[in-house]
Amino acid sequence: GAGVSQSPSNKVTEKGKDVELRCDPISGHTALYWYRQRLGQGLEFLIYFQGNSAPDKSGLPSDRFSAERTGESVSTLTIQRTQQEDSAVYLCASSSTGLAGPDHNEQFFGPGTRLTVL
Amino acid sequence: GQNIDQPTEMTATEGAIVQINCTYQTSGFNGLFWYQQHAGEAPTFLSYNVLDGLEEKGRFSSFLSRSKGYSYLLLKELQMKDSASYLCAVGPGADGLTFGKGTHLIIQP
Numbered sequence: 001g002a003g004v005s006q007s008p009s010n011k012v013t014e015k016g017k018d019v020e021l022r023c024d025p026i027s028g029h030t031a032l033y034w035y036r037q038r039l040g041q042g043l044e045f046l047i048y049f050q051g052n053s054a055p056d057k058s059g060l061p062s063d064r065f066s067a068e069r070t071g072e073s074v075s076t077l078t079i080q081r082t083q084q085e086d087s088a089v090y091l092c093a094s095s096s097t098g099l100a101g102p103d104h105n106e107q108f109f110g111p112g113t114r115l116t117v118l
Numbered sequence: 119g120q121n122i123d124q125p126t127e128m129t130a131t132e133g134a135i136v137q138i139n140c141t142y143q144t145s146g147f148n149g150l151f152w153y154q155q156h157a158g159e160a161p162t163f164l165s166y167n168v169l170d171g172l173e174e175k176g177r178f179s180s181f182l183s184r185s186k187g188y189s190y191l192l193l194k195e196l197q198m199k200d201s202a203s204y205l206c207a208v209g210p211g212a213d214g215l216t217f218g219k220g221t222h223l224i225i226q227p
Contacts, residue, residue, distance in 0.1 A: 042219035109160035
């Protein structure tokens with residue numbers, strides 16, 4: 001079956017511009033996560049959606065970052081007034097049960113969007 | 119707070135065995151994950167431990183000691199394709215999975 005997909009795969013933008021990144025989770029997965037991975041670094045949690053509950057935004061680095069999710073499907077991560085420090089790979093993951101589920105909550109990752117801010 | 123430590127880089131020989139250690143101090147614990155990440159690709163799930171002990175899956179095994187805040191990933195019969203970064207992660211907690219910085223494993227012929 002289809003895995004997690006993300007678009008675009010690569011995005012080059014100028015400093016100060018806004019960008020929008022898209023994630024399509026695995027169908028039926030209620031939980032969706034956004035992570036950021038800078039070059040040579042580990043994954044940094046950004047935001048988490050579980051069903052129709054209010055998202056956990058505790059990892060967003062600044063108010064320039066926001067994310068939305070339509071029901072239990074597509075999510076978009078928006079970065080306003082991009083800065084060079086925002087350059088990274090942005091990874092989306094989904095899982096079937098989320099934080100409160102009894103299962104091990106394996107997260108399936110998308111291929112990521114490589115963002116370069118010039 | 120959350121803190122996960124693992125070695126930055128390790129080198130091993132094709133056909134040999136390697137053990138990658140991970141120690142963690144986290145405010146909550148709901149399982150420990152190991153992921154493999156090849157350069158330029160997304161992480162893929164390898165293993166999950168929530169109880170103490172060893173979980174074996176083919177050439178890969180993962181061990182957990184919750185009292186010591188310690189885990190290891192054991193890779194046997196190493197192949198060149200095992201060259202990758204191996205990510206230790208704890209959670210999910212209130213902030214998703216908390217990842218270590220990863221161990222870059224280099225396999226030499």
